[in-house]
Structure formats: structure tokens, C-alpha cells
Amino acid sequence: MAEQPSMTGPISGVAGRYASALLDTAAESGAAAIDRVEADLDRFDALVRESADLQRLVRSPVFSADEQLAAVTAILDRSGISGLAANFLKLVASRRRLFAVQQMIAAYKALVAARKGVVRADVTLAGQPSDQVLADLKQALRDVAGGDVDLHVKIDPSIIGGLVVRLGSRMLDASLRNKLNSIRLAMKEVG
Secondary structure, eight states: OOOOOOSOGGGOHHHHHHHHHHHHHHHTTOHHHHHHHHHHHHHHHHHHHHOHHHHHHHHOTTSOHHHHHHHHHHHHHHHTOOHHHHHHHHHHHHTTOGGGHHHHHHHHHHHHHHHHTOEEEEEEESSOOOHHHHHHHHHHHHHHHTSOEEEEEEEOGGGOSEEEEEETTEEEEEEHHHHHHHHHHHHHHHO
């Protein structure tokens, strides 16, 4: 069995404890259960992101535990989410912890990725890269990380050019904006 990451940093607190308990429970049923729970949680997270009403239900303290549980149960039934993920989401609702459900989902995904030896890489580019650039970037990051990389690309024209990479706890800012700022600062020091 793979060693679990420590519960510090972004996956600590309530979200980390719930995610860790869910992963332990899913692991008892095998790798397929872990992946099935992750897929179901992704579907629920997408539903929350797409619905202002569901976001209000999740975030608002106005709703009672019974109201949250009834609403979540109806949503799960309609969306076809069942099994361990559904039971988990119902438990979260019944304990009035829906306000942290998206952090719990993110923590679960981070724990699963760590368990599989996958490192998350966040890359910011000024424009949409070609498929070849993405493949080359992923291979370079895989070489640096020494394993699989889960690549998340964000487009931000304000960086002007180049890229900003965050790989685990490491960050590289090779953006044109950063280089221009460095030149501007150096010129102020000289002048």
C-alpha cells in the first residue's frame, strides 16, 4: 500500500480529514472504487460550479441540515451519482459541512494523485498552445518531476509571452511580464 501524504498545507483541516477518511474507505474496495468515487465527485463539483442555486445551497448557513440533505439527495438521484460518493456527500450535508465540500473534493483528488505518484503542474501561458507544445511541455515536466504529471493550463494574456510553471512547491516565472519588470527594477537602481 502506498504511503499517504502528510495532512499539512492545502489538504489539512476539515477538508483534509474528510477526504482522507473517504480515500481510506474507497481503498478498502480497491483501485476501481477510488477512481469511481473521484469521477462521481468530479460530476458533483461540476454541478456546483454550473448552478448558482446549488452554490447558494452549499455556501449558505441559512439552510438546515435536513434541507441540505434533502436537496443533495434529490440532486444525486437526478444526476445518477450513487454508491460511496453519494453516501459521502449525504454525510457531509447531514453534518452541515457542505460549505467545505469543494475543498474536500479537491483534497480527495490531491490525495488520489499523490497515491498514484502524479504531480500537479499548473502552467500559465499568454496564448493557446499547440498540441505539440503541450506534449513537449508535459514531457519536460515529467522529466523534472520524475513521474506522471497532471497538467493544468491557464491562458492569461497579461503575462505577454513566455510561461509561468508551478510544479508541486516549485515555481518558475519565465514570463515576458516578469522579465520586463526585472529590467524596469534594474534600470531604477542604476538611474
